[in-house]
Amino acid sequence: MLSIADQYRARGVLALLSRSMNNGRRDTNNGFTLIEMLGVLAVLAILGGLLAPQFVKHLNIAARDHEAMYLEDIAKGIEVYLRENRSWPANLPSLSPDYVPIASTRIGTNERGFPRYFFVHPDMGSFNNAMGITGSDLPDARFLLISNLAADANPTITNGAQFDVWWNTDTTTTPDVEIYRGHMGRLFHLVSVSAVGDGGSYRIDGTATNSGGGRLTSYGNYHLVGTPIELDEADTFSNGNSELNFTLTFDAGYQFNPDCYAGSRWNALGSTCQT
Structure with a gap:
């Protein structure tokens, strides 16, 4: 216009x-x-x-709109990857073609030939779902996709402060830059484990914790949706012999009570058992 x-x-x-x-x-009629x-x-x-x-x-506006859609598609692939693998993708090419239908040779470059950048919050860099994260770390379950259509954005993000600078960047003042901000905190649920007596063991996402005949230390961390949880009454976890198994879909809390009947010593918090 x-x-x-x-x-x-x-x-x-x-x-x-x-x-x-x-x-x-008026001067001529000859054409x-x-x-x-x-x-x-x-x-x-x-x-x-x-x-x-x-x-x-208008061409530039169309290019920015197109790039924003590309970044949204990539972000959706990152979420699916996180759900299925319970870990962050190592880089953008690892999403192709199973999670994002863009060739691995192109997913890291925008249509103007400049790099796209993918960053997970540095405080999540050592994330291991078997160990989970604390409630204070939950706000850091974020990632950024950064693309500049006019030049190489070349961002430096090695700490939380640098990450937040890009997270809070006002792209209306830098119209050639597209940023997708992804917050995955909603994919995490609290797992609480405690005991009122000695014994018991459990395994979260393949990593076991044994009481060794003593009392289990109270535990409460956040894990990704879909995490397998296995609760065993034995002092040392035995694969395939756990009494209670479930897949994490919401916050879950369980307590071990050695005074309950065998087979019912693990109970949801707030519930009771026959002794």
């Missing part, structure tokens, strides 16, 4: 062209005169100068 000022300029140019052609026609042709070319040049910047502007 031309600005009001440019619209008035265009109208003035067209009016000038009309007067020039009318004057020329366009040289003066008329020069007038037409001059008008076309002026109109081109007015329209070209608007055309380029």
